[in-house]
Amino acid sequence: MPVRKLLSRLVKAPEKSAQLSLDLDSREEPEGIEEYAVYLLDRLCAEFPMGYRPTVAWKKLRVTAGLAHTSEGKISLSSILLDSLEKVERTLKHEYAHLLAVARHGRRATGHGKAWRQAMSDLGEAPEIYHRYPAKRNQSRQRVGYVCGKCGITIVRKRKLPGRRKYLHAKCGGVVKFAWAEKMEDQ
Numbered sequence: 001m002p003v004r005k006l007l008s009r010l011v012k013a014p015e016k017s018a019q020l021s022l023d024l025d026s027r028e029e030p031e032g033i034e035e036y037a038v039y040l041l042d043r044l045c046a047e048f049p050m051g052y053r054p055t056v057a058w059k060k061l062r063v064t065a066g067l068a069h070t071s072e073g074k075i076s077l078s079s080i081l082l083d084s085l086e087k088v089e090r091t092l093k094h095e096y097a098h099l100l101a102v103a104r105h106g107r108r109a110t111g112h113g114k115a116w117r118q119a120m121s122d123l124g125e126a127p128e129i130y131h132r133y134p135a136k137r138n139q140s141r142q143r144v145g146y147v148c149g150k151c152g153i154t155i156v157r158k159r160k161l162p163g164r165r166k167y168l169h170a171k172c173g174g175v176v177k178f179a180w181a182e183k184m185e186d187q
Contacts, residue, residue, distance in 0.1 A: 037056055037077060041075075054073045054096070057075070059078065060078070061077075061080060061081065062136060065094075066091040066094060070099060077091060077092065082133075090125065093120070093125050097119035097122075100119040112127070140184050142181055142184055143184065144161075144178070146176045146178055146179055148169040149175045149176070150172045150173065151169065151172045153171075154179065
């Protein structure tokens, strides 16, 4: 029977929760990371029902370990950062706590407030907001140069200024004009 039907029955008839936990306990814990995430999500949905089962999407997030999309009932996990079962468990519980807090308290419970901290506590985790997984930070992809028309100084930036505006040099008041752009090599 699909988990969604089991969960809908669990919400209507709490006495059937024992049957659901037996079904989950009889399953072997999978070895692959993606299979483990589905397994863990099934366990979380059984122990802490929200009325629906969120979907899990694996994305190539370079810095973010996971995201909870509360309006869509979806959790996105990083296929780059989450390389162990422990990281998957911590991150999935963190994101599930977001969905659980919103299911319990409504839209006002988004974020890392009191409702989320309570949900994390219920899930048996410390309410830590940020992960400490090693991540390759974004590198600058370009350098852009602007020249002041009054004093002639070159101003180097990482991004181009928005067009159709007049920019003045803060020190002398001269008009700043775009001069050059160069792409940075991957490091």
